[in-house]
Amino acid sequence: MSARSRRCLKLRTCFIQRGFRLFFLSLSLFSPTLCLSGAESSVYFWHRERNDATDRFLASFGDWRIYALRGEFRNNVPPVLLRAVSAPQSVPVFRLDARIWRTADFTRRFASILRRETSPEIQIDCDVPESLLHGYALFLENLRAQIPEKHFSVTLLPCHLRHPAELRRISRQISYFVLQLHALERPGDLPSEYRLFDFSAAVRAMDMALGLQMPFKMALPAYAYRLHYSEKTGKFRRLSAENTPGKQKDEIVKIALPDWGELLEFRKKYAEIPVIWFRLAVPGDRLCLEAENLRRLDAGTSPLETMEISVRRSGELTGFYWTNHGILGERMHTQFLGGGVGEAFFFHGVRPVRPAVPGCVPERIRGPVPPPGTTIKTGEIHRWIQTDSKKSR
Secondary structure (H helix, E strand, O other), X not given: OOHHHHHHHHHXXXXXXXXXXXXXXXXXXXXXXXXXXXXXXXXXXOOOOOOHHHHHHHHOOOOOEEEEEEEEEEOOEEEEEOOOOOOOOEEEEEEEOOOHHHOOOHHHHHHHHHOOOOOOEEXXXXXXXXXXXXXXXXXXXXXXXXXXXXXXXXXXOHHHHHXXXXXXXXXXXXXXXXXXXXXXXXXXXXXXXXXXXXXXXXXXXXXXXXXXOOOEEEEEEOEOEEEEEEOOOOOEEEXXXXXXXXXXXXXXXXXXXXXXXXXXXXXXXXXXXXXXXXXXXXXXXXXXXXXHHHHHHHXXXXXXXXXXXXXEEEOOEEEEEEEEEOOOOOOEEEEEXXXXXXXXXXXXXXXXXXXXXXXXXXXXXXXXXXXXXXXXXXXXXXXXXXXXXXXXX
């Protein structure tokens, strides 16, 4: 028996023992060759930037299944098709707005686009209003009729689980659904802390999903959001993501991220359910875990959250370097130097905490942390002579 067969048999036995026999019956009906194994490493790649550099970066995740945003379709806006990902295990994801699939002739036009995709599997991401789930099921039915050779999956929100009749109709058109378990609640006004993952709400959603006895995966967060509040009133205004802060003068910005310990506890609780992490960072991304930490998280280990300081000396020159491991968002870091005599120069917005006299080295320097997984040179000192009491610090 192959390793894959043993994994599938073990998973099948686990579910039978828990009383979910119909899960595997439905799985065999939807896709005879599909085995939803919790051991598979999967991640969403949601960035719009596509070039040779991102291709090389994605190649380093060649052992992962990559769900890559491929296209976006909105009402009264020309469709956007992004460069396809060449990774061997990639699945194209098409983002639809809440109602475009109801417009005239959209199903036929959309089917003609999907038919040209080389991947045998297509995923559709759409935040469908609960009141439109019945119509969404009809749309998927018509789409499948035009492309019967493709496997389909869809993303669902926890609120959709309250409509089992509609979901059963949707299930007849898909191989599985992806339950999105991040950012479950709207942020309140200026909280002291906001978690991107709510353990209790996620458990309630999982209990409902398991009760449906339909094959599914769960999307868990490996990223952060910026929360923007009015500086005057403390009212929540908006959130922002990816690389551009977009902070306005009258705003307070806080970072919302998961509690990694809780997230790993949750994953362990539902170890038999496959995970798709949201989302994979590109170099320079300040709001996603870098590759090193994403692999740690996927392996069941909490990400590193630390600033590594390194010193490199060459002759009379001393250089300082900062490496960010897993610190998300725009934050500041302070490094102790200890003073002394020498010509000091600093880069990347790093400055002395207090104004330094020319020819003197500052006690401390402070500046913005680099993006996760990035090393930057923050400064250099020529002919540095430290005071005896501070050389070892």
